[in-house]
Amino acid sequence: MELDAGGRAVRLSNPDKVYFPAKGYTKRDVAEYFLAVGPGITRALNHRPTTLQRFVDGVEGDFFYQKRAPKNLPDWIPTARIAFPSGRPADELCPTELAAVIWAANLGTLTFHPWPVRAGDTDHPDELRIDLDPQPGTDYADAVAAAHELRSVLEDHGVRGWPKTSGGRGMHVFVPIEPAWTFTEVRRAAIAAGRELERRMPERVTTAWWKEERGERIFVDFNQTARDRTIASAYSVRPFPHAPVSAPLRWEEIDDAEPRDFDIRTMPGRYAELGDVHADMDQEAFRLDGLLELADRDEKERGLGDMPYPPEYPKMPGEPKRVQPSRARHDDGDDGGTA
Numbered sequence: 001m002e003l004d005a006g007g008r009a010v011r012l013s014n015p016d017k018v019y020f021p022a023k024g025y026t027k028r029d030v031a032e033y034f035l036a037v038g039p040g041i042t043r044a045l046n047h048r049p050t051t052l053q054r055f056v057d058g059v060e061g062d063f064f065y066q067k068r069a070p071k072n073l074p075d076w077i078p079t080a081r082i083a084f085p086s087g088r089p090a091d092e093l094c095p096t097e098l099a100a101v102i103w104a105a106n107l108g109t110l111t112f113h114p115w116p117v118r119a120g121d122t123d124h125p126d127e128l129r130i131d132l133d134p135q136p137g138t139d140y141a142d143a144v145a146a147a148h149e150l151r152s153v154l155e156d157h158g159v160r161g162w163p164k165t166s167g168g169r170g171m172h173v174f175v176p177i178e179p180a181w182t183f184t185e186v187r188r189a190a191i192a193a194g195r196e197l198e199r200r201m202p203e204r205v206t207t208a209w210w211k212e213e214r215g216e217r218i219f220v221d222f223n224q225t226a227r228d229r230t231i232a233s234a235y236s237v238r239p240f241p242h243a244p245v246s247a248p249l250r251w252e253e254i255d256d257a258e259p260r261d262f263d264i265r266t267m268p269g270r271y272a273e274l275g276d277v278h279a280d281m282d283q284e285a286f287r288l289d290g291l292l293e294l295a296d297r298d299e300k301e302r303g304l305g306d307m308p309y310p311p312e313y314p315k316m317p318g319e320p321k322r323v324q325p326s327r328a329r330h331d332d333g334d335d336g337g338t339a
Helices: 027-036 038-045 098-106 140-156 183-200 267-274 279-283 289-302 325-331
Strands: 002-005 008-011 018-020 050-054 064-066 079-083 089-093 109-114 127-134 162-165 171-176 218-220
Touching (some): 002 027, 008 098, 018 027, 027 098, 027 267, 038 098, 038 279, 050 089, 098 109, 127 140, 140 162, 140 171, 140 183, 171 279, 183 289
Antiparallel strands (some): 050 064, 050 109, 079 089, 127 218, 162 171
16 A cells, blocks of 8 residues: 655555564554654654664564665665764655655564754754663653653753653653764763662662662753764654554653553544644753763762763773673672682
């Protein structure tokens, strides 16, 4: 069948193929969902290099991340060249219209992972993205409490965030920024915000990179701001049995929101009533001076420098050892005994 996506006809093969067996939702259901929230997801992806998370056999089958643009990419879908941490380049799909979203959905794409950059400058992020990740023993309500305090942290340092559900138990807060800083500098700002949040809520929030140190707290995943790390876009479908979506929210909604309430069946109605509640994000571009000054104070006054990068990254200047604390103690000969 063909679908009209913003005036462009896009072919949908096997529209009755079931993607969500528990609900019976098909490829066509997914595509029609994206059409219903079209302006919203197009805004979230617009001119951004985007990795596709593809589930060609539905959510109960295998999936993979497609970073490089598929070879059969239509000539009307542009690409943008990005560089991985290794320095190797790649051309990624770069949506500029709704038809590109539907074309990707036909390939089994449920979740879109846009880089925090635009095609015109892929080395300088224009979004600071903070991932509030519940650890075992915590849930969405804990993420909400952290998000409220994070809002204060950000505003105290001259920036404003827009919240959304992750599609699971967590929350994401996106801050539009001027593309004036490198990935390393933006990551440094995220670490500073996370550490300040941790100081304000030490029993409920952690920036500990090693899982053994996190406890039952909300983890501020600062490495989601590292180059080539991405966060699911607003309106992306998440691969859980009930077909939830990453739902943009207004701050006054987050306490009463239930992540499970936002799925491919319910979000179209909300969107028809409210539109894209994050539509005004593109009208702002904040500076990171306040958060980077906080990072400077952390380093000079508290001795808090960089944090470990993910294991697949090259060793970065000023980065501490990537050894989990328990292993480091063992390697130092500390077996817990006495001399």
